[in-house]
Amino acid sequence: MTAELVRGQNHPLSQARLEIRISAGTPVVASATLSDADGKARGLEWVAHPGTPDLPGLEVSRQAAADHRLAVDLGAMPDEVHRVNVLLALPTGTGGPGRFGAVAAPFVAVTGLDGAEVASYTITGLDAETAVVALELYRRQGAWKVRAVGQGYAGGLAELFTDQGLPEAQQLAATINEAVAQGLARSVQAPSQRAADGDRTRQTAAPALGPDQSGPARHGAPAPAGPHSSSTYPPQGGRSEHPTGPVDPSAVTQPSTPGADSPVNYSHPGRQSSAPPPPPPAAPPAQPGQPARPVAGDATGWSMDERLYNQVWGMFEDLARSAAAYRSAVDFADSRMEKELDQVLSDPRSRIGGQGDAARQAARAKYTQLVDQARQALDRDLAQLAAEADVVEPALPPAYARWDNPVWHAYRVPMEMPMALRLGDLRLPESELLRIPMLVRLPLERGLWIDSGRTGAGEDPLADTGALPHLAMETAVALAARLLAVYPAGEFTAHVIDPAGSGTKALAPLLQTGVLAAPPALGAAGVSDVLTRLTQRVDLVQMAVRGGAADSLPPGFDTAEQLLIVNDFPHGFDDRAVTQLRYLADEGPAVGVHLMMVADREEAAGYGPLLDPLWRSLLRLTPLPDDHLADPWVGHAWTYEPSLVPVGSQVLQQVLTQVATARTKYQ
Known part of the structure; x- marks a missing residue:
């Protein structure tokens, strides 16, 4: 029989091995602290969090998610541990809700390993709090119990840790937020x-x-x-x-979420009718007995x-x-x-x-x-x-289809932008043959980073032959071609920075068909010129939008979405160029300037932590299959495979030729 707890109520636990399952209306950070008989955590080694997810008898999630499963083995707890405090916090710096009162009440359940629910607690009454002690598992006369706590802290994890007597509470909270930010950079964005x-x-x-x-x-x-x-x-x-x-x-990911009892809002910015869809x-x-x-x-x-x-x-x-x-x-x-x-x-x-x-x-x-x-x-x-x-x-339509799908052979330049774009395929070890298309909404909300360094792709011979950078650039070209192909004529413009000219061979389809706005920028001077023009464009559009004068842009201003492909970073980049690139990655997507980088992070290691925010702001993709993307539901590590053009196929040239022809007519 499940016990539905209210704040302050407790319930005995008859099992030592448990799962704590958390369901929230937004991604939350799940962590836990161990306390002694006086309710105090003795040090940082008594805190399990995404950066240090494992303690004796306890394992928490490694990233922020709306659904969590925490593993607890009370029998493995050290003798001096008398309490296990389960903590929830809103991640900082992600653009999500700034307080628990703005989202649905978090739900926490204690279950056996067989999934049978022992006790549950819906944490109601939260408002300005950004961190909360959800539950505590505690010893009482040699037995373990669970208590619903629901104690919130408007000051976040730092205030919570201070209240529990932990030293360096601010630094610990910052460490957790940093670990979460790195995890979110690997996650696949959920749909609207x-x-x-x-x-x-x-x-x-x-x-x-x-x-x-x-x-x-x-x-x-x-x-x-x-x-x-x-x-x-x-x-x-x-x-x-x-x-x-x-x-x-x-x-x-939804700017305004309807209330729990309100109907789904099907309105669309570009539609005059708000009637429900057909x-x-x-x-x-189905046949009897069959799905x-x-x-x-x-x-x-x-x-x-x-x-x-x-x-x-x-x-x-x-x-x-x-x-x-x-x-x-x-x-x-x-x-x-x-x-x-x-x-x-x-x-x-x-x-x-x-x-x-x-x-x-x-x-x-x-x-x-x-x-x-x-x-x-x-x-x-x-x-x-x-x-x-x-x-x-x-x-699937072209925007969602693989390059080997016959739909591309019937391609025509579209009249309107699609909802989403396929970046590749995703699979799990349990389903090697089943691929799920990886779709992201358009326009892109974050830039793309195609990793040209060594990945976790195993013993692939390409990793040691120097062919990875070329394959990474081919992946970037295939993705750029998709973006050019799914936008209406004149509504998408691509620029390339290739300081050393190392990407010329991979760029051939874009160069031969003439779909680029200009030849690839070479050398430090070319890097500076392109970055300066695009940063000025971002500044200009931002000022126009903030001033409510979007119709006052200069005559001849290119209102199309802009894509900047950067190859061989950081070659040809000085400190000023690096600063401009970070600015474009942060501010560009909101005003139609998108970044696609082909880079090996190790080659940019000389910049130290200065570039950490840049890497985190980009969605990392790989030219070889790699287990590095996480889903927003249970946090599985999914194997990503890029969407490449089949060897010997002319479909890319045929599609880009149509794009170039339509662009010429539009001009």
């Missing part, structure tokens, strides 16, 4: 609130979960707890809405492009949560077998003879059975997602 609240809904036989309903989790896998139902996993066969349930982490196409009837056959565009949206965008994000989330359920089930099976084997070894009578051997065999057989059940459930989910991918991939 509109996509989260209603756009993944399927027309299937499975009902959506409401506040008073509960649905089955994916078969054979423990489901995470939620505040309104026994499962926050979608029911088998389709994704479900949660009208008043856990808030999707994508809310952080319903998605109905799925063909519904997938349909391309079965999410809601104003257009097929919007439906497909929301459907792809739904597939991304489904795969993330299915893999999380499988991993959780395997962890549970492993801990159960370990516990049973410990019991066998602790009994002297069973250490020798047939009785002990039988017990060990039974424990291993149970482990195999549980893992097989979890794998079967995962395989069912993967098969359903693979079938959906087989239907969705051929239906």
Whole structure:
């Protein structure tokens, strides 16, 4: 029976190994402190946070997210530890909400490793607080209990740590915020609130979960707890809405989020009508006992492009949560077998003879059975997602499609900008053959960094041949070509800085078709000229916008979105140029100036921490498959693969030729 706690209430804990699951309406930082019998943390070594996530008996998340799972083993706690304080804080410097009162109340649940909820607590009544002690697990007469605390601090983590008697509280809070910033730089941005609240809904036989309903989790896998139902996993066969349930982490990217009880706002800045979008196409009837056959565009949206965008994000989330359920089930099976084997070894009578051997065999057989059940459930989910991918991939428009998709052969310069752009593919170790398109909203909200240094790509021979910089530049050219191709004629302009001319071969498609605004800038003088012109453009547009005089820009001013491709950084850059580049990365996207860097971070190590904010502000991509991107739901490390043009294909030249022709006519 689950205990729904209120502030100050406690509940006994009968298990030593637990999970603390957190659901919030925005990415939060989860950390924990250990305290002695007097309630004081004895030092920094008693704090688990994203920079130091592991302590004896405790593991916290390594990044900010809207959903967290903290692992706790009370049996492994040092004898001097009497309390475990679970802390939540809003990350600083991310543009997110500045106080807990501006987002949905965080929900915290204590569960067993099998997913069974022991106690839960919804932290209500928060307003200006930016950090809060959510729960405390504490010893009482040799037993452990959980208490709902809900103590908030307007001064953030620094004030909270000071209250707990920790030395150097300000420095510790800054260390945590730095670790979180580095983690956010690796994360994949979640879709907008509109996509989260209603756009993944399927027309299937499975009902959506409401506040008073509960649905089955994916078969054979423990489901995470939620505040309104026994499962926050979608029911088998389709994704479900949660009208008043856990808030999707994508809310952080929405400038104004509707209230918990208000309908989803489908208004669009470019639309005169605020009527709801038409319903998605109905799925063909399924055979009895079989899941519904997938349909391309079965999410809601104003257009097929919007439906497909929301459907792809739904597939991304489904795969993330299915893999999380499988991993959780395997962890549970492993801990159960370990516990049973410990019991066998602790009994002297069973250490020798047939009785002990039988017990060990039974424990291993149970482990195999549980893992097989979890794998079967995962395989069912993967098969359903693979079938959906087989239907969705051929239906994608050019902006979302791979270069080998036939849709590019029918390419025509579009009349309007699409919702999003495909940057590549994402996959997990559990699903090597299943690729999910990595889509980002347009216009780009952050710059792109194609890492030309050694990556975590394993023993790829390219890493030692010097071919990585060339492959990185080819990746940049393929991405730049996509951006040029998906914007209407005259609405996107590309510039290139190539100080040493090392990218000439990779730039050939852009140079031969004439889609660049000017030849690549060479040498230090070329670097200075391009950066000066673009920084002046950013200044001019900012002044016009802030002064409410956007229509007073100089005659002939290029109002198109600007893309700056920088190759071989920091070659050719002096201190002034580096400062200008940082300025463009920070201020440019808001006024239509976007940065794409091809660089090896180690080559810029001479600048020290000066460039750390620059790297964090960019979305890192790699020319080779690499496990470095995190999803916004459970924080899996996803393998990113770039979207490159097939060897020998002429599709890139054909597309760019049309772009150049349309640009000439526009001028």
